[in-house]
Amino acid sequence: MKKSELGKLILLLVSIIIPITIGLYVRFDDLRVWEKYKNQFYYEDRPLFTSYDAFFFARYGKEYLNGSYNAGERDPLRFVPDNYLTNNVTYPSPIPMESYFGAQLAKAGDTYIENVSLWLTPVLSVLFVIPLVFYFYRIGLPIAGFGGALLGVVSLLYLVRTSIARFDTDSLNLFFPFAIAFFLLRSFHSKGKLKYLDLAIAGILSQAYCWWYAHPGLMLVILFIYAAGLFFFDKRSSLKQKALYFLTVLIFSNPIFVFNGVFNIVGLVKVYLINYFKPDVSGGFPNVFMSISEAKHFDITKIAQLSTGNSVVFGIGFAGALLLFIKKFKETFLLLPIFLIGIMALKGGNRFAMYLSPFIGVGIGYFLDFLISYLRTKKDITHYKIYAVRLLSIFLLTGIFVYINKPSFAFVAKPKITPELERDFIKLESLTPENSWIWTWWDYGTAIEYLAGRAVFHDGQSQGSPKTYFVATSFSTSNPKVAHNVILGISNIGTKGINELLKEGKKPEEIRNLIFSGTFSKPVNNPIYWAFTGDEIGKFAWINYFGTWDFDLKKGIKSPIYQLSGCRSLRPQILVCSGLIIDLNKGEIIQNKRAISLKKLVIKNEKKLVEKDYHSKGLYLEIVEKNKKGFLFLMAEQPFKSMFNQMYILRNFDKKYFELVYDDFPTMVLYRVKSDSDNTNTNTNTNTNN
Incomplete structure (x- = not known):
């Protein structure tokens, strides 16, 4: 050379x-x-995935190994009920290369x-x-x-x-x-x-x-x-x-x-x-x-x-x-x-x-x-x-x-899921019947499909449809009947039905009102469960933004729920959290020497929920006790009244429409959505994790 x-x-x-x-x-x-x-x-x-899409590819690899992957056939876990209403929600054909490689390497390494x-x-x-x-x-x-x-x-x-x-x-x-x-x-x-x-x-x-x-x-x-x-x-x-x-x-x-x-x-x-x-x-x-x-x-x-x-x-x-x-x-x-x-x-x-x-x-x-x-x-x-x-x-x-x-x-890569939530998603398989549909926000849709083997309404590959708007409305509404009607309505007509209504000339507001009123709220054969997870606290501002969408103004209410951290008692009835001084006697929050009024204090523990009123206007402070730990939340009135806050954070729900099945707050709280046939039975057993 x-x-x-x-x-x-x-x-x-x-x-x-x-x-x-x-x-x-x-x-x-x-x-x-x-x-x-x-x-x-x-x-x-096993290590925790550092992307949401990882669950998507892993699920297909897992099903390929156990023989349940049917290329080109209906995918039973994705985008319900549209996977049953149309022929468009199918397994990719061929299986994604990422899933195939992952499956073969996992099989070779027995891992x-x-x-x-x-x-x-x-x-x-x-x-x-x-x-x-x-x-x-x-x-x-x-x-x-x-x-x-x-x-x-x-x-x-x-x-x-x-x-x-x-x-x-x-x-x-x-x-x-x-x-x-x-x-x-x-x-x-x-x-x-x-x-x-x-x-x-x-x-x-x-x-x-x-x-x-x-x-x-x-x-x-x-x-x-x-x-x-x-x-x-x-x-x-x-x-x-x-x-x-x-x-x-x-x-x-x-x-x-x-x-x-x-x-x-x-x-x-x-x-x-x-x-x-x-x-x-x-x-x-x-x-x-x-x-x-x-x-x-x-x-x-x-x-x-x-x-x-x-x-x-x-x-x-x-x-x-x-x-x-x-x-x-x-x-x-x-x-x-x-x-x-x-x-x-x-x-x-x-x-x-x-x-x-x-x-x-x-x-x-x-x-x-x-x-x-x-x-x-x-x-x-x-x-x-x-x-x-x-x-x-x-x-x-x-x-x-x-x-x-x-x-x-x-930089250190961090998982998109906590060990506790992965544990609860795996447990979700035993908490729900095999043909169950899980109603939750889209981010963890593929994780639920992979870890629990349960069907979801939308996930990271299908979040762009009008269905996402209606999921958001169920989180943001203050009316449990509306939330119930939305879940049953979407479970019946799906995105397919929404698109058909649009083709008929109905405006989005009209479709919303029909679904809110219960026009499509017929019982469905599949049990439906509403899952709330801790990550949704940080995402609530966006969820609420979509859920409170004004079709004329083309915007919603982007009002967050703040989880306060580093709280300690300065003296009796005086707390210091996240740089704020909270006076529980006066109902005030001091931030940079400026007083902010509290309207209401809510204390939720294992046994009861207590409320204390302060001023006619102001913010809402919640102190939630679970497993000898305290969690503090601060929010405006609209998020306070939302189903997300009431059902997830406070576990305050209408037994006519929902049944508490699993309470592992703040990791996951799970409800069964009642159908019309069992709405009269409100004395149901609750399986909680204490």
């Missing part, structure tokens, strides 16, 4: 090994904290899918380094490739989305596009059978990408860009040859996926770029995507911090990336689809910033490559000196990118 070739090989290996090593370290260093505080991060012998997820996502997440480095190495910009790889793996947003126990598709969502682009790039320079081999590999990777992510619209954009490149840049091939090249990629990509990509890309643009900025969707019902963190739009400073770690570096890198596409468009146009997805972070959901991070690093590296290319024109600069400068550039970028991304190294 020639010395020049050896130098290139060393440079290539260093460019790959450093980002992969640092990327794995910044993810697996969390295990030190996880093992030290195992009682917070594990339930018995839970959670234990597989602890290491699988971090390992997969750094693989994009390889095709990215190879791509830029091939076009003569090795430092740009290294910069993109390193900044990509240490980017805080990408780290958050590819942490340990994440078990989510983001772990390969950079690998596939960069790998496809690399083989398409090779095809422009290869000849004969090798060209068709490169095109076939690119097509197979495209098909695998669709199996992995189920968003064929992204593959469609890549193929469109490739076709444009063939037309404009391939001057040597005839039109017939170009058609054969494109046909090769198309066939190996699976034309069905390509066709479906048209509808998929329209849906993606509608959700993340158009509907996000609308307060209402679906015929006038409120847009739930306003409350979803990954769909939120951040300003450019926040995007810079999340994607790069530093606003100045972000600006320089972004300028470098734009300059690169201008100066080297023929060499980089295949990367445009990935870059454009990253650009969406500046207008759409912040999740797209993970696609932008590598290009900021590429832009910084491109300036160094440009400087090195200038040095190569000097007569006294040898190959050895050039490689030395390149290695020096690599170590310089390593130091800079690691330093500005210190928050990434300090």
Whole structure:
């Protein structure tokens, strides 16, 4: 091997090994904290998932292993009652690749899918380094490739989305596009059978990408860009040859996926770029995507911090990336689809910033490559000196990118569920009949499906329908009969019935009034249970916002329930909580020397509920005692009267409509929703956890 070739090989290996090593370290260093505080991060012998979608993929993997997964058939646990009213709620066909891999690895290791997820996502997440480095190495910009790889793996947003126990598709969502682009790039320079081999590999990777992510619209954009490149840049091939090249990629990509990509890309643009900025969707019902963190739009400073770690570096890198596409468009146009997805972070959901991070690093590296290319024109600069400068550039970028991304190294992935709640969800299986439907907020829908094997009305893959609005109304209303009518009404007509009413010309307000009045409140064959969980306290402001939606003003009441912490007794009847001084004698709260009136104090313990009135106007303070622990809550009047507060926090409910089944406050409180046939029987037994 020639010395020049050896130098290139060393440079290539260093460019790959450093980002992969640092990327794995910044993810697996969390295990030190996880093992030290195992009682917070594990339930018995399995780690807790760090994403909501992990439960979705894990459930399919679990059912695949036990033989209950029926591809293309009705999914009995998702989106009731619509999975019974329509033929549209089915198991994915084929099973998601993530679920399949997780199931096979869990089976091979005789362990839970959670234990597989602890290491699988971090390992997969750094693989994009390889095709990215190879791509830029091939076009003569090795430092740009290294910069993109390193900044990509240490980017805080990408780290958050590819942490340990994440078990989510983001772990390969950079690998596939960069790998496809690399083989398409090779095809422009290869000849004969090798060209068709490169095109076939690119097509197979495209098909695998669709199996992995189920968003064929992204593959469609890549193929469109490739076709444009063939037309404009391939001057040597005839039109017939170009058609054969494109046909090769198309066939190996699976034309069905390509066709479906048209509808998929329209849906993606509608959700993340158009509907996000609308307060209402679906015929006038409120847009739930306003409350979803990954769909939120951040300003450019926040995007810079999340994607790069530093606003100045972000600006320089972004300028470098734009300059690169201008100066080297023929060499980089295949990367445009990935870059454009990253650009969406500046207008759409912040999740797209993970696609932008590598290009900021590429832009910084491109300036160094440009400087090195200038040095190569000097007569006294040898190959050895050039490689030395390149290695020096690599170590310089390593130091800079690691330093500005210190928050990434300090970040510790945290579970989306507590050990206590996981325990209660597992117990939910024994608390409810097998054919039960669980009414709750959407975040833990997939967790209930996975851990309890029970059906839910909506989850993280189906929260965008009008059904979510009606679930919110049941939480926010002060009328137990209305809440009962909503649950039974939706259980009968589902989203299908709502859409039919919209087609008939009824306005959302009219549909709401019909459901509130009990027009559709017929008994259903499936037992229905209403589950309240502790996480909903922090989410209540948004739940209440949707539940109190004014269809004329296009907004609701975003009134939170504050859980006070660090409470201690300063002296008799004087409490200090969360920086507030609470005088229980006068009914006042002192905040920054300003007095705020209390209207009512409510004390709830194991045996009784006591109320004390203070002023005609003011806030409501609740002191709840459970298992010798005290919990304090502060809220306005409307949240105080809501079913969420009354039924969950105070366990104050109307026995005509609901039966308390399980009381493990604050982790989970579970009610059975009575049907008309048993409303007269109010003397039911209560199974509580004390």
